[in-house]
Amino acid sequence: MSIDVRIRNRLGAFALDVAFRSDEPGVTALFGPSGAGKSTIVHAIAGLVTPQDGRIAIDGRVLFDFAARTNLPVEDRRVGLVFQDARLFPHMNVQDNLLFGWRRAKERASQSEIAHVVDLLGLGALLPRRPARLSGGEKSRVALGRALLASPSLLLLDEPLAALDAVRKSEILPYLERLRDEAKMPIFYVSHAADEVLQLADRVVMLRDGRVEGEGSVFDFAAGEIGQLQPAAGAVIDARLEGDRDDGLSVLSFPGGALSVPHTGLSPGTRLRVRIRAEDVLLAREEPRAISANNVLTARISAIQFEGTSQAVVHLLCGGTRLAARITQASARRLELKEGEPVFAVVKSVILDPHALRSRAALE
């Protein structure tokens, strides 16, 4: 599965000039502040905007090629687009909305696949309702289902959570995770919220002022290594659940160490995405004893980065895994921290993305 995007477009004072490709399945986040050109890119991929130059191809299927004068109509692109404002058809109930694209698809999902999508997104009870009687979160889920059931070869999510409040967002994110883990098609996820990207993305394309500022894995993104825009948020670790101990903790292993967390209720062998915020990591020069934290990792300092006048981010390597700690510049001086030196990282808390049963895990 490969997607190749090159777009040049000028609209008044705003110039868009981006190129990126993705050869892996999974979620690619288009991340950047508003006005960076994210929405224009997804609209161009869907065909709702015709760029002035460039080429867009999915798996070698050319959707747009300015030089070859190819411009496939939107209707023939098989690109699913979930709009920020859901855009459900107000005169149809949820069921007819869901099946709108399905009825027009060349290769239709089977009845059991439809049932599965309805189940995945929790839409069963909503089917007879009109969109006017749905909450914002429910509308987003229906819009997702509608796009999925049209059997697209690529799914574009244009800030599907931006119109929702924090509570609704946290309701939808687990559905998006399940979608990511089950979807067969690649997903482009437009967002300006780092949290969402850390939770959902596999790869990140960072955009700014109509240009690609950097791209890389979500691990690079967490470490603040893509572009100038995003400060280190911490670390994203792909961990494996080893098993439950009888002291109430479960052991998660990752290249370079292990973490213990309260029982997860998941079976051993499960892959989990673990996030550790830079704020939740303390540093010590000597191995701390008599400490309440369960997780003390041995690491080596790979870089020290000053932020503003008082803060510093210390980048760590723990075996093959990257971590980051946000401390004060005063502490960094007091501990005489230097690149290459060993250090103990005390992890105060971790965030487990609960539904992140990666499809990859099943393959391995």
Added chain:
Amino acid sequence: MMSLSDAEIGALLLSLRVSSVAVVSALPIAFAAALLLARKSFPGKILVDAILHAPLVLPPVAVGYLLLIVFGTRAGLGAFLYEHFGIRFVFNWTGAVLASAILTFPFQMRAIRLSLESVDAGLGDAARTLGARAFDRFRNVTLPLALPGVAAGAITAFAASLGEFGAIITFVSNIPGQTRTLPLAIYTALQTPGGEAAAARLAALSILLALVFMTLAEAVQRRARARLT
């Protein structure tokens, strides 16, 4: 007071028939014109827009006079239609239909245009990404959403048509049972000595009908709005 004579009931029924046929036959043309104005831009659009809206502001008597010139059986289109097809508008209830259709056409066209324009273009984009082509989108997204507005426009046009006087009396005269609609019956009653009571009855009836249909038009739109938002 409200017991109507046979002639008065005849005028009421004729009015209802003339107005229904006028609205139904003008609807497709009004729809096409509304679609043209809502969706396309072309040179001279302002002028076309003005001509299509002209019946709203022209004196109805002038419209009746023009119709008489064009559709009179002595010359022009009227002579042609009469000789080749036996179709005659003058002094016939179909002439009243033609006059009413032309004069109330802008009511329908305006309502349809507004309701087409008020359908969110974003829904069309969403339908496109889901594989719906132009006619499919029109048939399944735009039209159903515009329909309440179309219905309200048709009802308003119907109510307006019930009141048409000047064009009808000029074009097809005042023939009982053929072209004497409610307003013409009121006029006739006023010209008749001792006809004031009949005129009052018929005027009250006209007002009642106008209120009923205008309320209905509003109710149709409110109900649609409540369902869709």
